[in-house]
Amino acid sequence: MLPDLPRERLLDFCRRMLLIRHFEERLIALHDAGEFRGHYHVYIGQEATGVAALSCLAAGDYIFTTHRNHGHLLARGADPGRVFAEILGRRDGYNKGKGGSFHVAAAELGFLQTSGVVAGVIPLATGTAYAAKALGNRRVTLCFFGDGALEEGAAPEALNLASLWKLPVLFLCENNGKYGAGRAAGTAQSESMAAYPLTDLPRAYKIPAREVDGADARAVYAAVSEAIDEIRRGAGPRFIETQTVRWPGGETNWPAVPAPTNLALAWDVSAVPEKAREWYRVSDPLLILLRELVERRMATRDELAALENEVKDSIAAAARFALASPYPDPEEAPKDVFA
Amino acid sequence: MRELAYYEAKFEALGDILAADERVHLIGGTFLSLSPRRKLYQEIAARYPERVVAPPISELGFCGLATGAAMAGLRPVVDLSTGSFIFEAWPQIVNEAANAFYMSGGQTRTPVVFHLFHGIRGGGAAQHSASPQAMLWNCPGLEIVLPSSPRDVKGLLKTAVASDNPTIFVDHVQLLETHGPVPERDEAIPFGVADVKRRGGDVTVIATSYMVQRALGVADRLAADGIEVEVVDPRTLVPLDFAGLMASVEKTRRVVIVDETHQSCGVGAELAARIAESGFDRLKAPIRRVSTLDVPIAYSEPLENFISPSESRIAEAVRAALA
Numbered sequence: 157m158l159p160d161l162p163r164e165r166l167l168d169f170c171r172r173m174l175l176i177r178h179f180e181e182r183l184i185a186l187h188d189a190g191e192f193r194g195h196y197h198v199y200i201g202q203e204a205t206g207v208a209a210l211s212c213l214a215a216g217d218y219i220f221t222t223h224r225n226h227g228h229l230l231a232r233g234a235d236p237g238r239v240f241a242e243i244l245g246r247r248d249g250y251n252k253g254k255g256g257s258f259h260v261a262a263a264e265l266g267f268l269q270t271s272g273v274v275a276g277v278i279p280l281a282t283g284t285a286y287a288a289k290a291l292g293n294r295r296v297t298l299c300f301f302g303d304g305a306l307e308e309g310a311a312p313e314a315l316n317l318a319s320l321w322k323l324p325v326l327f328l329c330e331n332n333g334k335y336g337a338g339r340a341a342g343t344a345q346s347e348s349m350a351a352y353p354l355t356d357l358p359r360a361y362k363i364p365a366r367e368v369d370g371a372d373a374r375a376v377y378a379a380v381s382e383a384i385d386e387i388r389r390g391a392g393p394r395f396i397e398t399q400t401v402r403w404p405g406g407e408t409n410w411p412a413v414p415a416p417t418n419l420a421l422a423w424d425v426s427a428v429p430e431k432a433r434e435w436y437r438v439s440d441p442l443l444i445l446l447r448e449l450v451e452r453r454m455a456t457r458d459e460l461a462a463l464e465n466e467v468k469d470s471i472a473a474a475a476r477f478a479l480a481s482p483y484p485d486p487e488e489a490p491k492d493v494f495a
Numbered sequence: 496m497r498e499l500a501y502y503e504a505k506f507e508a509l510g511d512i513l514a515a516d517e518r519v520h521l522i523g524g525t526f527l528s529l530s531p532r533r534k535l536y537q538e539i540a541a542r543y544p545e546r547v548v549a550p551p552i553s554e555l556g557f558c559g560l561a562t563g564a565a566m567a568g569l570r571p572v573v574d575l576s577t578g579s580f581i582f583e584a585w586p587q588i589v590n591e592a593a594n595a596f597y598m599s600g601g602q603t604r605t606p607v608v609f610h611l612f613h614g615i616r617g618g619g620a621a622q623h624s625a626s627p628q629a630m631l632w633n634c635p636g637l638e639i640v641l642p643s644s645p646r647d648v649k650g651l652l653k654t655a656v657a658s659d660n661p662t663i664f665v666d667h668v669q670l671l672e673t674h675g676p677v678p679e680r681d682e683a684i685p686f687g688v689a690d691v692k693r694r695g696g697d698v699t700v701i702a703t704s705y706m707v708q709r710a711l712g713v714a715d716r717l718a719a720d721g722i723e724v725e726v727v728d729p730r731t732l733v734p735l736d737f738a739g740l741m742a743s744v745e746k747t748r749r750v751v752i753v754d755e756t757h758q759s760c761g762v763g764a765e766l767a768a769r770i771a772e773s774g775f776d777r778l779k780a781p782i783r784r785v786s787t788l789d790v791p792i793a794y795s796e797p798l799e800n801f802i803s804p805s806e807s808r809i810a811e812a813v814r815a816a817l818a
Contacts, residue, residue, distance in 0.1 A: 218567060251600030263602040268566045269595050276591055279556050283563020290520065290546075291568060310586065313556025320551065492601040493635050495659035 158448050159208065159377040166454055167463070169211065169373055173203040173442045174467040176227040177417050179236050182471050183226070183243065184411050191479070192244045196257040198411050199227025201371075201403030202330055204441035206231040208376035209298065209328055209398075212384045218266045218284040218297040220277035223258045224330075225270045228300055232265045236471060240478035248481040254492065275308035277301060278327070282314045285323035285393075296324050296387050298380075303331040303397075306357055307349055315395075319361040322392035326383050327363070329354060329397045330370060358395035370398030371441035401439035404432040419457065419464050422446040496676040502532045504645035504677045505666075506539070508652040511681070513543050516570060519656060521547045522561055523574025526610060528668045554583035558609060562592040562661070565607035570656055578613035578665070579625035592661040593636035608655045610664040614705060614755045615792060615803055617669075624792035628665050628703075629756040632732050632765065638662040638686060639732040643707035645675040647730060650684030657683065667705040667755075686731040689739030695723035698816050699743040701766060702726060702753040706804055710753050713809045724813060732762065737769060744774055749816040751783045753804050758786040783812040 158166055180198040187196065199206060202224075210219070210231040221228040229239055234250070242249025243257045250262050258272035268284065271277045281299035288295040305311055306329065318325050331354060333346055351357050355365035368375040376398055383394035405412050414432035421427065422443040425436045436443060449455045455463075499507075509526055512519050521543075527536045540547040550557040554575060561571035575581050581588065588609060595605045613626040631637055638660050642648035648666070655662045692707055693714050702710040707728045714724035727743045729736055744750050750770060752763040763784035770782055788802040 249600070251598065251602070254600045255598050259598045261599040261602055263599065268563075268603045269591065269599060271591060273586060273590060276559075276586065279559020279587055280563035280566070280591060282556070283560040283565070284567040285563075286560055287564040287567035287569045290564070295567075310555050310559060313551075313553035314559065316551060317553060317556050317560055321548075492597045494638070495596050495601075495604045 157372060157374040158445070158452060158454070159374045161377070163454050165211070166449060169207050170445055170449060170455075170460070171463055171467060172207045172231050173445060174464055175236065175471070176203045176206070176230050177442050178467055178471045179230055179239070179474070180226060181413050181416055182475055183240070184413055186240070186244070186475065192257075194256070195409040196243070196411075197224040198406060199224055200406060200411075201439070201441065202332055202400050203227060204373040204445065205330055205370040205376050205398045205400065206300070208373045209380040211377065212381040213296065213298060216266070216293070216295050218268065218281070218288075218295060219300070220281045220297065221267065221270050221300045222274060222277060222302060222305070223272050224302065225260050226257070229260050229262060229265070229267060232267070234262050234265060236474035237477035240474050241481045244478050244481070245483065246478055246481035247484045248477070252488070253484045273308075274302060275305040275310040278305060278311050278314040281325050281327070282318045282323055285318065285325035286321065288324055294388060296326065296384055298326050298328060300328050300330060303329060303333055303346060303349070303354060305329070306351070306354060312357065312361070315358055315361045315363060318393040319363050322390070324387045324390070325393045326380065326387055327358065327393065327395040328380070329395065331397050331399045332402050334399045334401045354397050355395060363393050363395045365395035365397070367397045367399060370400040371439060371444060373441065373445055400441070401435060404435050417442065419446060419461050496678055498674050499645045499677040500671070501645045501648055501673045501675070502527055502535070502671040504649040505652065506535045508649040509536070509539055510542070512572070512653060512656045513539065513546060516656070517546070518568060518570045519546065520564070520569055520571045521574070522550055522557055522571055523576065523610070524549050525576045526574050528612060528671060530668065530671065532671060554580050555587055558584035559587035559591060561607045562587055562595070562605055565605045566595065566603055570606050572608040572610060572656060575609055575611040577619070577623045578611040578627050579622050581609070581611055581627050582625070588661070589631070589634040589637070593634045595636075596660070597636060604659045605661045606659045608662045608664050610666065612668045613665050614667050614669070615787070615799060617799070618794060618796070619792065620794040621791040626756045626787065628663070628732060629761045629765070631663050632762070636661065637733060639665060640686065641665045641704040641730065641732065643670065643692070643704055643728050643730070645673065645677045646682075647684060647690070649677055650682045651730065653683040654686055658686070665704060669705045670708065673708055684730070687734035687736050689727055689729045689736040691725060691743065692728050693724065693726040695725040695747070697723045697747060698749040698751060698813055699725045699727055699747045700751045700753055700809070700813065701740055702728060703732070703762060704755065706753045706755055709804070709806060710809060713806050713813065717810060717813060722813065722817065740766070741770070741774060744770060745777060748777055748779045750778070751785060751809070751812045751816050753785045753809055755787055755804060757789050758784060759789050761786050780816045780818070783816050785809050785812045
């Protein structure tokens with residue numbers, strides 16, 4: 157459902173979700189065209205979580221994310237051209253081509269380090285929170301990670317520290333495995349984690365925790381804004397598990413788009429191959445939002461079509477920027493080891 | 496200059512760094528070891544209760560916490576206690592902290608210090624005697640500091656806290672009761688400056704950490720036989736004052752390297768390779784290494800002595816270099 161927010165904010169949510177979707181679809185095309193190497197991860201299917209959650213933060217807050225970071229960067233307002241350039245290993249990337257898809261960082265937006273180790277950022281997030289508390293600057297840390305991160309020992313160690321020291325951090329576990337590969341049908345339970353529900357883990361450390369539908373922008377916004385308010389008031393850490401149904405194009409390490417997204421899919425999924433159709437019909441957070449905006453008369457289809465075209469144009473320009481950006485000078489490789 | 500015990504100089508340094516900068520937090524409780532000297536640390540903890548904190552036994556968690564805190568404006572100094580425990584924290588130190596500045600394209604500075612006591616302390620056995628500095632030297636992005644005297648521990652700790660890079664402060668409990676001159680005035684000893692601990696013209700002994708003290712003892716005894724040993728201490732492995740080491744090697748043209756890491760791929764191996772690469776034609780004898788034998792650290796005293804870089808092995812290596 158739509159968050160209880162003014163129309164302009166809802167349209168801004170919509171624009172950011174469209175931006176992420178079209179960015180990721182273009183990225184897959186760039187990979188398939190051989191423009192960058194290695195495996196990579198996209199944020200398709202989780203756009204409502206990232207956009208709604210990041211809208212609750214203030215300037216100066218810290219965000220940690222993982223191998224699946226592109227959507228978080230874009231939701232926070234990162235320049236899509238520089239994110240593309242980083243993933244393509246170009247000089248104008250945020251990390252000057254030294255990080256790549258797994259490590260896009262943008263310090264000016266609060267992304268200090270993006271780790272490719274699934275639980276790598278969870279202890280780091282307790283650290284920025286510890287610093288904020290020590291410095292008394294009221295900054296909050298939002299730490300995104302996937303359900304798999306809870307399988308690494310860094311996670312429980314960090315949860316314990318955050319709770320003991322009442323650190324201002326929100327742990328946001330994006331469980332994108334609902335009905336997905338390796339999960340028992342109809343549940344969000346994993347075959348590789350004995351704790352179920354996952355929120356039992358933070359609760360054991362006395363961290364208030366809740367589960368919300370990660371495809372529902374209203375639910376995510378309500379849960380995260382409440383948690384951030386509590387954290388900023390000094391209540392200590394909070395934990396939210398957002399559950400989404402895994403995008404059928406992302407079930408392997410090699411994403412493939414079943415059908416390119418466009419506004420029309422919100423009302424007619426017949427263009428989608430049958431195997432993936434149900435996801436687009438029921439579970440796609442972007443299409444859910446587009447339908448609701450029209451049903452609730454917040455926007456007309458024409459207005460949304462214009463918005464989507466604007467986003468597509470900006471993505472095309474961003475991709476052109478990245479492709480035109482030169483590779484770094486090889487002599488740059490030994491630099492930046494030490495500050 | 497006044498004389499201080501090593502532990503006293505370190506105690507002064509810990510007090511000074513806390514007094515000088517409110518961003519400094521000490522995380523952990525054994526900076527002065529578990530020996531009776533730990534009581535002095537309790538004084539510091541009582542003076543700065545907000546900034547001297549005792550974490551749970553979560554090396555991975557609190558080293559990551561300190562790394563993140565450094566990224567966000569603090570200057571944490573973390574105590575890992577026994578060097579072997581750094582293995583519990585390995586992912587956060589070598590994969591997060593060490594890579595942060597490079598991987599972010601120079602956006603993120605991580606001014607954190609990881610303090611540990613390395614080496615054979617006597618009866619520590621295989622899991623409380625590690626010397627991880629060679630492994631750490633294989634992780635670009637970490638500065639590595641090994642004090643060997645009261646003056647150095649104080650001056651190097653100040654520089655470590657001021658550094659914008661993750662720094663491993665590799666200490667040794669066997670040094671705590673040694674004595675030496677320490678200036679009254681505030682002194683920060685820069686990284687990357689080797690120190691000639693004893694002058695001599697016959698053979699250069701490059702030694703680190705507690706092995707500097709052991710090498711000095713051997714040098715005094717060999718002097719009675721007319722052998723003049725020059726003992727050079729690099730003090731920091733990263734950055735390394737290679738020119739400073741080579742200045743001594745050029746003079747004596749004979750080198751023995753003494754350190755407590757295991758022999759294979761150890762500190763001695765790397766130094767020997769570099770010296771051979773750039774100064775092979777200057778050497779009059781093969782480079783000798785005195786390291787810990789390539790076995791886990793044994794518990795029983797005679798076994799432990801057998802594998803250590805002992806005084807007799809150091810003396811034997813010096814004589815061999817002169818043969």
